[in-house]
Amino acid sequence: xxxxxxxxxxxxxxxxxxxxxxxxxxxxxxxxxxxxxxxxxxxxxxxxxxxxxxxxxxxxxxxxxxxxxxxxxxxxxxxxxxxxxxxxxxxxxxxxxxxxxxxxxxxxxxxxxxxxxxxxxxxxxxxxxxxxxxxxxxxxxxxxxxxxxxxxxxxxxxxxxxxxxxxxxxxxxxxxxxxxxxxxxxxxxxxxxxxxxxxxxxxxxxxxxxxxxxxxxxxxxxxxxxxxxxxxxxxxxxxxxxxxxxxxxxxxxxxxxxxxxxxxxxxxxxx
Amino acid sequence: xxxxxxxxxxxxxxxxxxxxxxxxxxxxxxxxxxxxxxxxxxxxxxxxxxxxxxxxxxxxxxxxxxxxxxxxxxxxxxxxxxxxxxxxxxxxxxxxxxxxxxxxxxxxxxxxxxxxxxxxxxxxxxxxxxxxxxxxxxxxxxxxxxxxxxxxxxxxxxxxxxxxxxxxxxxxxxxxxxxxxxxxxxxxxxxxxxxxxxxxxxxxxxxxxxxxxxxxxxxxxxxxxxxxxxxxxxxxxxxxxxxxxxxxxxxxxxxxxxxxxxxxxxxxxxxxxxxxxxxxxxxxxxxxxxxxxxxxxxxxxxx
Numbered sequence: 001x002x003x004x005x006x007x008x009x010x011x012x013x014x015x016x017x018x019x020x021x022x023x024x025x026x027x028x029x030x031x032x033x034x035x036x037x038x039x040x041x042x043x044x045x046x047x048x049x050x051x052x053x054x055x056x057x058x059x060x061x062x063x064x065x066x067x068x069x070x071x072x073x074x075x076x077x078x079x080x081x082x083x084x085x086x087x088x089x090x091x092x093x094x095x096x097x098x099x100x101x102x103x104x105x106x107x108x109x110x111x112x113x114x115x116x117x118x119x120x121x122x123x124x125x126x127x128x129x130x131x132x133x134x135x136x137x138x139x140x141x142x143x144x145x146x147x148x149x150x151x152x153x154x155x156x157x158x159x160x161x162x163x164x165x166x167x168x169x170x171x172x173x174x175x176x177x178x179x180x181x182x183x184x185x186x187x188x189x190x191x192x193x194x195x196x197x198x199x200x201x202x203x204x205x206x207x208x209x210x211x212x213x214x215x216x217x218x219x220x221x222x223x224x225x226x227x228x229x230x231x232x233x234x235x236x237x238x239x240x241x242x243x244x245x246x247x248x249x250x251x252x253x254x255x256x257x258x259x260x261x262x263x264x265x266x267x268x269x270x271x
Numbered sequence: 272x273x274x275x276x277x278x279x280x281x282x283x284x285x286x287x288x289x290x291x292x293x294x295x296x297x298x299x300x301x302x303x304x305x306x307x308x309x310x311x312x313x314x315x316x317x318x319x320x321x322x323x324x325x326x327x328x329x330x331x332x333x334x335x336x337x338x339x340x341x342x343x344x345x346x347x348x349x350x351x352x353x354x355x356x357x358x359x360x361x362x363x364x365x366x367x368x369x370x371x372x373x374x375x376x377x378x379x380x381x382x383x384x385x386x387x388x389x390x391x392x393x394x395x396x397x398x399x400x401x402x403x404x405x406x407x408x409x410x411x412x413x414x415x416x417x418x419x420x421x422x423x424x425x426x427x428x429x430x431x432x433x434x435x436x437x438x439x440x441x442x443x444x445x446x447x448x449x450x451x452x453x454x455x456x457x458x459x460x461x462x463x464x465x466x467x468x469x470x471x472x473x474x475x476x477x478x479x480x481x482x483x484x485x486x487x488x489x490x491x492x493x494x495x496x497x498x499x500x501x502x503x504x505x506x507x508x509x510x511x512x513x514x515x516x517x518x519x520x521x522x523x524x525x526x527x528x529x530x531x532x533x534x535x536x537x538x539x540x541x542x543x544x545x546x547x548x549x550x551x552x553x554x555x556x557x558x559x560x561x562x563x564x565x566x567x568x569x570x571x572x573x574x
Binding site: 052225 | 299302305331332336342535538
């Protein structure tokens with residue numbers, strides 16, 4: 001890497017080619033961006049909604065030709081503004097940033113909750129090989145919020161669903177299904193992305209079963225290039241040391257993981 | 272051959288090498304400060320801390336420009352009461368921890384300064400020069416700078432550094448005022464006021480519209496400021512602005528800096544930069560036949 005920048009890292013303006021409703025609260029936005037082509041699963045973009053904010057979003061698609069997508073749930077002001085954009089509107093993107101998932105092989109388990117499925121969708125496409133056996137658990141609050149169920153079913157025969165209200169699949173959390181799967185089979189790797197409480201449970205279960213895990217974390221992001229320190233968890237900068245942390249790394253931050261995060265002022269707040 | 276000595280002393284603080292982590296970079300948590308210290312920094316400066324918790328501006332807060340970064344974070348910080356624990360943790364790394372502080376008045380500066388001293392800070396660096404927050408134009412006024420330095424000096428016993436802004440007609444006037452008020456060292460310089468506009472949407476990119484430019488783009492400006500200020504005052508000057516390679520650090524020291532700060536370059540070269548630049552300085556000293564890094568400070572003044 002040159003010590004001086006050769007390509008300038010500022011928002012690239014891209015046009016939304018498609019805005020597809022995935023669930024009543026989640027949409028996928030597709031756009032062309034060469035810099036995202038072939039990005040490894042788990043990397044993220046900083047997405048600028050001009051006049052509103054800039055927020056980190058996982059890539060849910062990154063084709064070799066540069067067709068890329070982010071999958072957005074309306075939760076706060078910025079994500080709602082993004083959610084309300086239409087085909088033809090523009091956003092700015094910079095990245096992709098961070099260290100994504102490492103591809104393992106053998107008997108693999110994926111457990112996603114809510115929009116955590118976005119980065120697992122991209123991962124799933126990379127893991128779909130005849131030599132791998134993949135079990136995919138999709139968790140959501142209710143049936144209509146199960147994200148990427150059809151897409152996952154097209155790739156893997158083993159898709160397990162859980163809903164908090166029992167409206168579809170097992171009643172309970174994705175980690176309840178994970179516990180059952182871990183009791184029945186020996187896995188070579190667990191991948192997880194979702195609410196942090198869920199990922200922390202997944203980490204504990206994986207540790208009890210002696211299975212390595214990779215979890216994609218979320219923290220407040222500002223610079224996303226390892227300078228500002230807004231996204232620290234323990235000694236790690238989630239933006240460049242993560243967002244995906246391994247079992248070994250998660251053990252080093254177990255006082256913070258699943259327990260607290262830093263707010264916009266840098267104060268510790270309970271998760 | 273005897274290994275060249277890279278240790279320096281600034282206002283009584285002993286640094287194992289002249290490289291200091293600049294304010295605003297990886298300075299929000301005790302963990303991150305400690306990690307930078309463990310990576311080889313001679314001292315670390317915290318994120319600027321004010322009297323109350325502050326969220327800062329909405330994103331975008333940072334973008335890259337040709338040969339530099341433009342940022343307007345808006346001084347996010349957890350407030351002086353909360354930050355004490357981070358200082359205590361950072362100090363476990365065993366290098367001096369310098370608390371960067373700001374306030375809306377000289378009383379607030381003095382209050383935050385004394386809280387940081389109680390928490391264990393080894394020195395203060397007064398941020399009178401953030402180019403993009405409403406509490407930040409003090410450093411453009413010689414008299415306001417004097418008043419703040421005087422007030423802080425009265426309320427603490429640890430050394431007080433003042434970080435000067437280059438966004439002034441004559442930096443030497445401000446530097447002299449800070450020295451007269453009792454400053455123990457001067458950091459030259461903070462970022463240059465700047466902006467960037469996206470040509471597709473026509474919008475300023477930073478949410479705050481205006482921000483501060485750092486990185487290689489501002490290095491020649493910073494070298495000039497260090498040169499002028501170090502010739503005019505009798506207190507140590509700490510250079511800051513675009514230091515990316517050991518050659519940059521040596522250039523600042525020849526210009527008159529007793530130590531240098533590194534910030535933006537961490538994004539370009541990672542945390543190994545502290546060890547790499549220290550080794551580069553050491554090799555330069557040995558090649559040139561100097562026994563100590565102190566010997567090169569201000570050498571360019573004689574020409």
